[in-house]
Amino acid sequence: MKYNQLAKDIIANVGGRENVKSVVHCITRLRFKLKDESKANTEVLKNMDDVVTVMKSGGQYQVVIGNHVPDVYKAVVEEGGFQSEKSVDPEDADGEKGSVLNRFIDMISGIFTPILGVLAASGMIKGFNALFVAIGWLDNTGGTYQILNAIGDGLFYFLPILLGYTAMKKFGGTPFLGMVIAMALVYPALEGIPSAGDPLYTLFAGTVFESPVYIEFFGIPVILMTYSMSVIPIIVSAFFAVKIEKFFAKVIPSVVKMFLVPMFTLLIIIPLTFIIIGPIATWASQLLGQATVAAYSLSPVIAGFFLGGFWLVFVMFGLHWGLVPIAINNFTSQGYDPVLALIFAHSFALAAAIAAVWIRTKNPKMKTLSPPAIISGIFGVTEPGMYGIALPLKRPFIFVIISSAIGGALLGLFGTTGYVMGGLGVFQLPSFIPSEGIDITVIGAIIAALVASILAFVLTFFFGDINKNDTAITETPAEPDTDKTKNDVKNEVIVSPLKGKVKNLADINDTAFASGALGQGVAIEPSEGKLFAPVSGTVTALFPTHHAIGITSDEGAEVLIHIGMDTVQLDGKHFKAHIAQGDRVERNQILIEFDMNGIKKDGFDLTTPVVITNHSQFEITTINEQEIKSQDLLIELKAK
Structure with missing residues (x-):
């Protein structure tokens, strides 16, 4: 079998067969449950030619392969002697859910994640209301202030x-x-x-x-x-x-x-x-x-240095969920919270580091990924920049940690404190304004963000070693064998398989797709639960849960469509396929129907990536963010 050696290497580097409790796969990655994750050689796995990256989430050790993961999975099962799609450990079969920490993180995220958006929105309204009073735009006895305060305070009450x-x-x-x-x-x-x-x-x-x-x-x-x-x-x-x-x-x-x-x-x-x-x-x-x-x-400066510097690390491992409820509890029991205030500078440091990468890089793909990641960082969304650019390049990520730590120390020094649960990035600033108005703690927050940004930019610009390491960004998984070779591909037009709103791929909440490692393309926020064929060709991959499909077009383009984020966990619930793997399909033919309300009710994001996995063979042009109907132009491919 083609992937036998790869399977042996993967098994060896996840700690051996005896360390594997279970292994399953989704459309792009192997999902291991390991007895001891510390036995896994993560860096070795990341550097394998046929491995895109490694992710750890919710007690799973995920080895991202690409759209040929079913073949790799078969090889892993064969080489390891595992039970296909089933637990290989009685403890896991009995429903063991991982360590106490994993269960705690899962519990906290499950309780707070659904309301964080509206919680942050309410806090931002309260923060801006305080800002308007502080600069004299509103009177805190007037009706406008009272109504805005009710909007912002109602959720907290x-x-x-x-x-x-x-x-x-x-x-x-x-x-x-x-x-x-x-x-x-x-x-x-x-x-x-x-x-x-x-x-x-x-x-x-x-x-x-x-x-x-x-x-x-x-x-x-x-x-x-x-x-x-x-x-x-x-x-x-x-x-x-x-x-x-x-x-x-x-x-x-x-x-x-x-x-x-x-x-x-x-x-x-x-x-x-x-x-x-x-x-x-x-x-x-x-x-x-x-x-x-x-x-x-005891020491606001040390606390700021530690929390500011390690916040992105906490986010990577999901540990920030242990701090968020503490902060929310502080707001409700104390009336203020210093914990989340200390991490204010990190998103600005990341945005500045990516700006330095954008200026210095010679890599066209990185030039494309950087601007949306910079904007996202300024508004407090760090995942696209962190996973897509800073982490693969390594040095910029280290410089961001250093700069964020110094920014956090300055925030502690100035005594910056949050008075409401606000947003992140620039939207967090109004939450620092006390009832007395703008003071040195608020000015200190601005200074801390500026210092962290300048430091991150300078370090990355001069010492980031950007062009030496930019191949880390462009490496893609080995593509599956098809009847098409590089010389067979032709110009192609990909039409939208869904009705909905087009989004930038770098902005979605899945690091493997957002980084472009699994292919180039766009994401769609669907408004109708029907998926149509974007090209004429052959269904080369259809996951058993019917949440994802791969099609090789007649012109050689390999299109991967993944309905929703982590929807593999639904185990086929809410999905109905009208085709099978190996079928011939025509453009505009219905492929899959899915229950949008049911998927949302079960707590899953419906954002759907549509990517070209053999993108290196094409020059790709995508449409800008906009509302789109199925069969409207989505992606243009020009064969190289």
Whole structure:
């Protein structure tokens, strides 16, 4: 078999067969679950001729191969003696989900990711509102200010309701139950009781947990807390609510299950939350907030140097999810947060380093990738620049870390602090403005960003060794054997396989596609769940889950279409194929139908890359970002 030696090398460098718990594949990559990832030789794998890159995410060790991954997978299964598409380890078959850290990261990301966009948007509105007051554009007693403040503050006040939904969904319960629990926690009549009269008595008098008791529940004292804008209480409550709901779902007859299960669940979990879970979780959140602020106070400069410098590293390994909820908790329990403020400079440093690459590079592809990555970096989106340019070139990434660390130290020195959960990049700046108006902490943030940017630019420009290493960007995976050779390809017009909006490939949330390593092309945000043939040719690859397809056109172009991000995890759910691998297809023929609402409901991004995997044989012209209909011109190929 052609890929037997490659398979042997891959198995050896993931730590050997005994280190592999399971291996499956999607349309472009081998997805290993390893017993010990430290035994894998990641750098060796990355430097193999037939390996694009290596990625680690969600407990999976992903070896990105390209669109011939099915052949490599077969060789890996054969050489390793693994079970095809199945677990090779009983522990994995029983549903083991990785380390405690991986499970924690997965839990946090699952709860917070769905609301981060609107959370950042609300914070930005609050930040800009404070900015408008500080520069005299608005009066903080006027109606305009009040309405803008309501827009920005409403989400934070009712944050437990959103978290109730996402937490219940993540833990496997009914999301609306989580919302109802949270609604009870922020119910105005209960929140107003402490201000209406004297307490009945006081619990834990003389301790840090001293708590007045205003009401009782069947004689049991209830410690009323302020749960609006809280984070931890509703998450803990949702965790136990799922256990209760599942218990009643097993014992209550099906005929009355629809209303009795939620009724008994709410009757148990809400009083339990008010009496036990809520107070304990609130105290824990307050202690957590005080602990992080105290640690920051010991040395803001060192804290800034560490967090600023290593933030991009945290993002690479998903560890930043451990800090984001701490920051959100600080906002809700302390009213401010220094943690996320310390990473303000990193995106500007990255954008500046890429600007230096853009000026110095002689590589046409890098010239194309750099401008959108610079713009993304300025607005706080670092993945395209980090994975597509800085990391492959190595030195620019190191210089960005150094510059970001110095910027973080300056932010600590100036005492820059966030007062709302705002955006990233330039949109984070307004969140630093205190109620008194612009002060040295805000000016210090601007200085820190400028220093980090200038330093990153200068270091990369003069010492980046850019043109020596730019082949790291242009290396592409070995292409599968087809009947077409380089001399067989001809000019080709690729029409859009979808109706929707065209996006820049470098801006999508998948590093392998965004970097261009899997091919050149565009991405489409679909508005209709039908995929049509963009060319006439042969279906050379159709993944069993029907989420991705490869077509070799009559003119020799190899087109790869991947519907959505990570949709391989749906295991074919929501997809229906009208063709099979090996079929002859004609342009505009329907290939696959997919349920957009179902895919979105399951939490997956529908952004669909459309790339030419043998792009080195063509000069490629793509259309700009715009709305497009299926069969409209999408990509023009001119044979070299």
